[in-house]
Amino acid sequence: MMEKIMENSLIIERKNLSSTIFxxxxxxxxxxxxxxxxxxxxxxxxxxxxxxxxxxxxPATKSRSLSLYxxxxxxxxxxxxxxxxxxxxxxxxxxxxxxxxxxxxRHEIRFSKGxxxxxxxxxxxxxxLIGLSKNSSVNEKIQEESQDYGDIIQESFHTSFxxxxxxxxxxxxxxxxxxxxxxYFGIFRDDSHIDSVNLIETISRIQKNKNKSLLIGHLKSNxxxxxxxxxxWYMPSYEFEDEYYPQYLETxxxxxxxxxxxxxxxxxxxxxxxxxxxDVFFTGICAEKAGVKRVDIKN
Numbered sequence: 630m631m632e633k634i635m636e637n638s639l640i641i642e643r644k645n646l647s648s649t650i651f652x653x654x655x656x657x658x659x660x661x662x663x664x665x666x667x668x669x670x671x672x673x674x675x676x677x678x679x680x681x682x683x684x685x686x687x688p689a690t691k692s693r694s695l696s697l698y699x700x701x702x703x704x705x706x707x708x709x710x711x712x713x714x715x716x717x718x719x720x721x722x723x724x725x726x727x728x729x730x731x732x733x734x735r736h737e738i739r740f741s742k743g744x745x746x747x748x749x750x751x752x753x754x755x756x757x758l759i760g761l762s763k764n765s766s767v768n769e770k771i772q773e774e775s776q777d778y779g780d781i782i783q784e785s786f787h788t789s790f791x792x793x794x795x796x797x798x799x800x801x802x803x804x805x806x807x808x809x810x811x812x813y814f815g816i817f818r819d820d821s822h823i824d825s826v827n828l829i830e831t832i833s834r835i836q837k838n839k840n841k842s843l844l845i846g847h848l849k850s851n852x853x854x855x856x857x858x859x860x861x862w863y864m865p866s867y868e869f870e871d872e873y874y875p876q877y878l879e880t881x882x883x884x885x886x887x888x889x890x891x892x893x894x895x896x897x898x899x900x901x902x903x904x905x906x907x908d909v910f911f912t913g914i915c916a917e918k919a920g921v922k923r924v925d926i927k928n
Contacts, residue, residue, distance in 0.1 A: 683905065686791040689867040693902040698786070699798045701899060706803065708772065710756045711779030714808035720751035721828065721885075722811045724800050727819040728788050729762040729771060734819040739778065741823065748829040756780050757819070758800050760788040797880070797907040801895045804888075813843065814891055817883035831926055832885060842893075844916060846884030848925035849908075850876050868904045876923055877913030884912060893919040 687693065699705070714722055727735055735757050738744065746753055757780055762768050775781035784799045786792055797816065804814055813832055817823055836843055852874045854864040878884040886894075897915040904910050916923060 683791065683863060683865060686789075687865075687868065687905055689865070693868070693904075695794070695798050695901075695903050696899050698795045699802050701802055705785050705799075706782065707761065707785060708759075708775045708781050708783035710775075710782055712754055713756055714754070714811045718752070718810050719754040720811070721753045721813045721815060721825075721832070722804070722808055723753065723755045723815040723817060723823065723825075723828075724782070724804070725755065725757045725817045725819050725821070725823070726796050726800060726880075727757045727759050729759050730764075730767050731819050732770065732774065735774070738819065738823060739780070744823060745825040748826050751829055753825050753829070754780075755823075756782050758782045758784065758796065758803070760784060760786045760792075760796065763787065791905050793880075793907040794903045794905055794910050797911055798898060798903075801891060801898065801911070804891050805895055809888065811888060813885055813887055815883055815885045816880065818881055821881065821883045823883065828885060835924060835926075836887075841887075842890050842921060843885065843887040843924070844878070844890050844912065844921050845886075845924040845926045846878030846912070847882040847927045848876055848923055849874075849879055852877075852909075862906075864904065864906070868902075869909075874909050875913040875917045877909050877916070878923055880908040880912075884908075890916075890919075890921050893921055 725735070725738060738755070738757075744755065759771060759781060761783065762771070771781060771783060775783070782803055784803070786795050786799060788796065800816060804811075808814070815823075815828065831845065832843070835845060854869050854872060854874055855862045856866065857863055894911055894915045897919045898911060901910075901915060901918065904914070912923060
């Protein structure tokens, strides 16, 4: 009788052990499948790209000294416009930062109803800042475009989402080198809406004192520096440590500044490690360090 009980107990223990091992293996399989699913989902949706690309383009060990990339004391301009500050002496010079192959966008801006070359006797010039394409045929078309319209500034940088600060840095450099006789400058992108009349009226309304510094645009306040590596707007802590950005003006809507503000921001930018979001860097970090007030004209 006792032996029978012992035998039954051993059978039960073996069954329990087998069940435990089975469920343990099932759990391990489920865990591995879940991890594989997460990895596949991230890869399929491309959610890991922003994190890995930022780390690849601007790792913590790579220099973020703007002067290293724009070479402030060297002539880097490949194509120079025929109509710009030295010859035209405009009241407002608008620089549109454009992707090298966005020929149609530039054409639309040139012939837009909102673009006027003179408003209330104030002369306006518009030039397009373009990087050097990796495609030789695109560069040839840009040369033809420059000959046809005379409004192209081509520099040696390569256009990319992660080189935006270098692009705008080149715009500041070009202004400093070529346009010290122009009162105001606009920085826009080629998907911005530009209205010459509205810009001149806004400057005149705000700038009652002609000697007053000016930096106006669409102001962003209390913007959180995203630490989410899956976000388009991911900001590595080694680039920017604070939780919130300083107030800044959005490049996508454009901003206007007086020449003295250009110089102040540019001088700070040359000594300040940059972040890869150009508007945060120039109109936020550098403007704040330079003591330049940003004025919101959103309304």
